[in-house]
Amino acid sequence: MPSKIICLMLMFAVIAPCLPADELSQLQEAWVDKIIAPRHGEMQKMHEEISLYNLINGLHLTKQQIVAIVTLAQQAKEMRERYLGKGNDANAAALQQELNEMERLKQFAEQGKNVPASTPKGKRHHLRPNKSPKRAAVAAPPNMQHYQQELKRLESELDYVLIPAQKQVIEDFKPCLIPPKNLKNPVRIGQAKSNSHLSQWLTRIRNSKHEGYSLRLALQHLLKQAEKHQGSYKADERETILDKWEKGVAQARAMSDAEFEISKEELAQNLEPPDKKEKLQKIISNEIKTHNLPGKTAQFLLNPQIIPLLRDRLYLMLQNPNCNTQSERWQAESHCEDGSCTEER
Amino acid sequence: MSAEKYDATPTTPVLSDLSRRVFLERLARYGTAFATVPAAMHALGMISEEACAAMGLPKEVEFYEKLPNRKTKCHTCPTECEREPGKESECRTHNNKNGVLYTYAFNNPCILKTDPIEKLPQYHFMPGTTTLSIATGGCNMRCLYCQNWEQSQSPPEKLKTFPFDGAQAKEMALHKKIPTFAYTYTDPVVFFEYIKDLVKHTRPSGIRHVAASAAFMQEKPLLQLCQNLDSITVTLKGFSEEFYRKICGDRPLKPVLESLVTIKKSGIWLEIVNLVIPSYNDNMKNIKEMCKWIVQNLGSEVPLHFARFSPEYKMKNLPSTPIPTLEKAKEIAQAMGIKFVYLSNVAPHIGNNTYCPSCKNLLIERLAFQILQNRMTQGRCPRCGSKIPGIWDNAKK
Numbered sequence: 001m002p003s004k005i006i007c008l009m010l011m012f013a014v015i016a017p018c019l020p021a022d023e024l025s026q027l028q029e030a031w032v033d034k035i036i037a038p039r040h041g042e043m044q045k046m047h048e049e050i051s052l053y054n055l056i057n058g059l060h061l062t063k064q065q066i067v068a069i070v071t072l073a074q075q076a077k078e079m080r081e082r083y084l085g086k087g088n089d090a091n092a093a094a095l096q097q098e099l100n101e102m103e104r105l106k107q108f109a110e111q112g113k114n115v116p117a118s119t120p121k122g123k124r125h126h127l128r129p130n131k132s133p134k135r136a137a138v139a140a141p142p143n144m145q146h147y148q149q150e151l152k153r154l155e156s157e158l159d160y161v162l163i164p165a166q167k168q169v170i171e172d173f174k175p176c177l178i179p180p181k182n183l184k185n186p187v188r189i190g191q192a193k194s195n196s197h198l199s200q201w202l203t204r205i206r207n208s209k210h211e212g213y214s215l216r217l218a219l220q221h222l223l224k225q226a227e228k229h230q231g232s233y234k235a236d237e238r239e240t241i242l243d244k245w246e247k248g249v250a251q252a253r254a255m256s257d258a259e260f261e262i263s264k265e266e267l268a269q270n271l272e273p274p275d276k277k278e279k280l281q282k283i284i285s286n287e288i289k290t291h292n293l294p295g296k297t298a299q300f301l302l303n304p305q306i307i308p309l310l311r312d313r314l315y316l317m318l319q320n321p322n323c324n325t326q327s328e329r330w331q332a333e334s335h336c337e338d339g340s341c342t343e344e345r
Numbered sequence: 346m347s348a349e350k351y352d353a354t355p356t357t358p359v360l361s362d363l364s365r366r367v368f369l370e371r372l373a374r375y376g377t378a379f380a381t382v383p384a385a386m387h388a389l390g391m392i393s394e395e396a397c398a399a400m401g402l403p404k405e406v407e408f409y410e411k412l413p414n415r416k417t418k419c420h421t422c423p424t425e426c427e428r429e430p431g432k433e434s435e436c437r438t439h440n441n442k443n444g445v446l447y448t449y450a451f452n453n454p455c456i457l458k459t460d461p462i463e464k465l466p467q468y469h470f471m472p473g474t475t476t477l478s479i480a481t482g483g484c485n486m487r488c489l490y491c492q493n494w495e496q497s498q499s500p501p502e503k504l505k506t507f508p509f510d511g512a513q514a515k516e517m518a519l520h521k522k523i524p525t526f527a528y529t530y531t532d533p534v535v536f537f538e539y540i541k542d543l544v545k546h547t548r549p550s551g552i553r554h555v556a557a558s559a560a561f562m563q564e565k566p567l568l569q570l571c572q573n574l575d576s577i578t579v580t581l582k583g584f585s586e587e588f589y590r591k592i593c594g595d596r597p598l599k600p601v602l603e604s605l606v607t608i609k610k611s612g613i614w615l616e617i618v619n620l621v622i623p624s625y626n627d628n629m630k631n632i633k634e635m636c637k638w639i640v641q642n643l644g645s646e647v648p649l650h651f652a653r654f655s656p657e658y659k660m661k662n663l664p665s666t667p668i669p670t671l672e673k674a675k676e677i678a679q680a681m682g683i684k685f686v687y688l689s690n691v692a693p694h695i696g697n698n699t700y701c702p703s704c705k706n707l708l709i710e711r712l713a714f715q716i717l718q719n720r721m722t723q724g725r726c727p728r729c730g731s732k733i734p735g736i737w738d739n740a741k742k
Contacts, residue, residue, distance in 0.1 A: 060668055060694055165693030165712040187714075188690045189466045189618065189652055190557055190580075192456050192480065192493045192530040258507040261457040262477065262517060317669075 045305070051175040052306050056313060058179065059166050066314045068161040069301050072154050073310070076302035079154075083147045148293055155298040162297070170297050171285075198268035206252040206260065219245045223273070231276035241273050404451035404538050406439050408566045415444030421566050422485045422534050423600040436535040437500040438483035450481035450536035452511075455496050455504040463714040465527055465557045466650050466689050468699060469735025470576045470614055472709055473716045476555065477514075477523045480530035481539065482506070486559050487594020488582065489659040490622060497531040511546030518552050525575075529557040537566055544573040557618075560604035561596055567604055571611035576736065578616045579605055583626040584635035592625060602638070609643045614736055617643075618650040618689065621666045621674060632674050636681035645682045646734040651675055653690035671696070685734075701726035701733065708733065 061069070108115050159167070174180075187194070194200075201222065210218045219242050227233060233241065248271040252260055260267075288295050300306065363371075408420040418427045419434055426434040428441040438450040460478045462471060482504040484497035491497050496504060518526070526547065528540055533556045544554050555576040562570070571577070581601065582593055589598045608615050617639065621627050639647060651674045654666045671688050675696055678686040688696025692713035699709040706728040710717040720727055724737040 060691060163693060163695055164710060164717055165697065168712055168717065169693055187464070188492060188655060189464055189650070190492065190529060191464075192458075192496060194458070256507075258454075258457055258509040258513060259517065261507050262459060262521065265459065 047177065048175070048303075048305055049309065050177050052300065052303065052309055054176055054179040055170070055173050055300055056306075056309060058169055058173070059162075061166075061310075061313075063314060063317055065161055066310050066317075069158065070307055070310050070314070072157055072161070073302050073304065073307050076151060076154050076298070077304040077307065079147070079150055080304065151294040151298050151302065152292060154302055155294050158297050158301055167297065170300060173296070173300070194265070196265060196268060198272055199264045202248070202252060202264055202268045202271065203260075205249055215246065215249065216242065219249075226273050229275075230273060230278075233273070233276075245271055403440070403442075403447035403449050406446040406448050407538055407541075408563065409439075409446040411444060415441070417441045417444065417446040419446060420563055421537060422562050423597070424485060424561075433500065436483050436485040436532075437498075438481065438535045448536070448538055449501045450483060451539045451542070452508055453481055453501050453506045453539075454479050454509050454536075455482050455501065455506045456480040456530050457507055457509060459521070459523065460527065460529075461714040462525060462527070462555070463711065463716070465529055465555060465578045465616075466618060466652075466687070467555060467576060467578055467614075467616055468650070468687055468709070468711075469616065469648055469685070469733070469737075470555060471525065471553070471736060471738070472719060474524050476525040476527035477518060477521075478527045478529050479509075479543070480528070481536040482531065483535045484531045485534050485561055486532060486596060489592050490620070490654065490657050492655070492657045493530045494658045511542045514543050515547045515550055515552075518547055519550060523552070525553045525555055527555050527557070532561070533558050533570070534562045534566075537570060540570065541573055559593075560601050560608065562600075562604055564603070564607055567607055568611065571608055571613050574613055576614035576616075577608055578618055579608065580618045580620065581605070581635065582620065584631050584638070585626075588626050592622075602642075606642055609647070615643065616648045616650065618652055619674075620652045620654055621671055622654045622660070623663055623666055623670070625663075627666065627670050627674075629673060629677060633677050633681065636678045636683055640682045645684050647683070648685035648687060648735075649678055649683050650687045650689045651678070651696075653688070655690065668694070699733070701729060701731055703731040704729040 105115060105119070162170075205215075205218065205222075208218065223233075223238060223241060223245075248267060252264070252267060255263065285295065287293075294302070406419060406421065410418045410420060412418055412427065415430045416427060418425060419439055421439075422436070424435045426436075426439070428434060428439075428446070430441050430443050433440050434446075438448050440447055440449060456478060458478050459475050462474050462476050464478075465476070480493070480496060482496055482499045482501035484491075486497075514526070517523070526543060528536070533540055540554070540556070548554070553575040554573060555578070556570070556574055557578040557580065559582065560567070560577075560579045579601075583589060584598070586598050589596050589601075605615075605617070619626075619632075619635065621632075626632075636649070639649060651671045653668070653671055654660075654663070656663055656665065668688075668691055671691060675686045675688060684702040685699065686696075687699075688694050691697070692711075697711040697713065698707055699711075700706065701708055704726060706720075706726055708721050708726060709719050721733060721737060724735065725732055
């Protein structure tokens with residue numbers, strides 16, 4: 001498979017400069033269709049699984065909690081399938097009706113006749129070659145409101161399973177491939193190191209020799225980096241942030257070393273640019289709460305994909321009660337000097 | 346080679362007539378003499394500590410003995426380092442300068458930061474409040490798993506430090522409204538003199554002082570330290586001489602146990618932490634013995650924290666402690682009669698919370714160092730009214 005991909009890429013590199021722009025884009029599309037598209041779903045699934053594993057690791061679930069979550073997730077899965085099944089039936093009928101209509105239009109085209117004026121204008125759009133077939137299915141969707149209510153009910157049952165601190169972790173969780181330090185490796189008791197990257201950059205910029213225009217350039221570069229994570233800002237927003245940062249750096253430089261050490265975390269927090277994605281997330285979660293819709297707990301823990309992951313975890317915990325994960329078990333066994341890891345501790 | 350050899354007019358008093366070589370030689374000679382005067386005066390007790398500090402001289406160690414041949418013997422911790430002039434103590438902060446033992450940690454911290462008090466960990470002392478954490482370079486322990494080894498295993502002069510004296514500390518605490526100073530991250534035993542000075546300056550303003558220590562200290566300085574502190578968290582690293590010898594730099598366990606008893610008798614608030622390291626001190630028999638000793642010698646109301654180990658420093662080859670191991674340790678401690686047993690470095694977990702030992706009511710709910718809710722009313726359980734041991738005033742609700 002990799003050799004096929006390399007061959008295709010080489011061919012593309014050789015042929016591409018000789019082709020006109022239109023053909024080039026078609027070739028690109030073909031390449032995406034052939035190589036990427038079939039594996040896109042696979043990648044998405046993998047992404048979701050890694051993210052769910054990160055959440056499971058951060059929640060420190062007990063065996064009893066896992067059993068309860070799997071039961072509820074299973075119920076949610078069955079319910080989802082039931083609703084999707086209903087939807088499929090309804091959609092199939094609508095799709096058939098759509099196909100019949102298209103067949104009629106095809107006949108007109110074959111015979112070179114005009115389409116009767118009585119045909120609704122919207123129907124003509126389906127003849128466009130790039131129109132997504134998903135749009136064609138215009139059946140009445142299954143009763144989503146009822147589905148959401150059912151999911152909400154299951155989510156409220158999860159409230160009895162989880163402790164408030166776990167709910168807090170779920171609320172703060174953002175799907176990720178690499179878990180944030182505070183989830184995977186929280187600051188430990190008596191640990192001097194800080195995980196705050198904001199205070200680290202403030203220290204660096206305070207100690208740098210950048211002044212005036214050069215400082216502004218350095219800050220602009222930092223803002224560009226921040227925008228990659230937090231969404232882009234408008235020109236006036238950007239200027240406001242840069243002005244605030246310049247003042248902050250001047251404030252930090254005016255402090256004594258000791259004062260700066262004590263105040264840097266607080267100062268850095270005040271300088272944090274607004275996170276647009278987070279703001280949007282908050283608006284969405286507020287909407288979810290006001291409309292009593294299923295929230296993040298349902299999104300993650302009632303996800304059908306979590307069922308096999310939790311089952312694996314439970315199996316591992318039952319196999320070796322002293323270890324939470326496979327790696328813990330392997331490492332504990334390989335470093336056990338007196339064989340006590342297999343004894344009753 | 347003598348300078349006179351190059352000096353055409355040796356008796357001339359005019360500077361401009363001196364050759365460069367002679368000028369530099371005289372400058373070095375007189376300069377050295379001038380610089381040693383304050384140290385000599387200080388050693389002879391002719392100038393005060395304050396004047397000495399103002400001149401940038403290190404502070405003289407309080408508990409040590411002068412031996413013949415300008416040797417010194419430190420009596421701060423049980424290591425009792427005997428040093429010749431110019432030699433550094435085990436803790437890397439004390440140095441014998443010409444027969445006088447000085448501490449280079451005085452007014453010279455390498456860590457200054459604000460932290461939640463739960464990070465110490467102190468779960469029964471003004472929960473939800475902030476501390477100003479202070480640490481200097483150096484430590485009298487050599488733990489192979491030290492998570493602050495960059496600071497603890499370096500002398501202060503090799504670290505970036507921030508001059509911070511008692512007066513500045515007072516000003517900062519009042520300006521930032523910090524209720525408590527915490528001496529943590531490296532063992533406060535090695536900056537004992539600095540702590541005393543900070544307490545002297547800030548206690549009249551109502552600032553409280555807490556520390557996290559291995560309690561590897563001699564009785565006299567420990568009693569003085571206790572007089573200066575309001576609360577202490579002692580890390581009881583293991584419960585076998587072998588563990589202390591093998592993992593903590595060949596230190597004995599006995600002085601630590603003696604210190605724990607001394608601290609308890611002194612009346613300050615005490616909490617104990619035990620870091621559970623897989624395959625080294627996670628033997629449940631040993632944990633049972635430790636809990637039994639705690640109940641017999643310190644009482645059942647001393648909070649005990651079982652902390653989860655994470656691979657650090659020279660023990661990176663080990664895995665993190667499995668949570669079931671910590672849960673089992675907690676069960677044993679509770680079965681032995683310890684009323685407040687916590688799990689640290691695991692969050693979220695019910696082991697982070699405080700429950701009433703009488704009615705099992707949830708009193709304080711935590712997510713790591715964060716307090717989610719505090720239901721206590723004036724140090725009592727709101728349901729059954731039982732008094733919960735600890736210092737609860739100024740606590741955020």
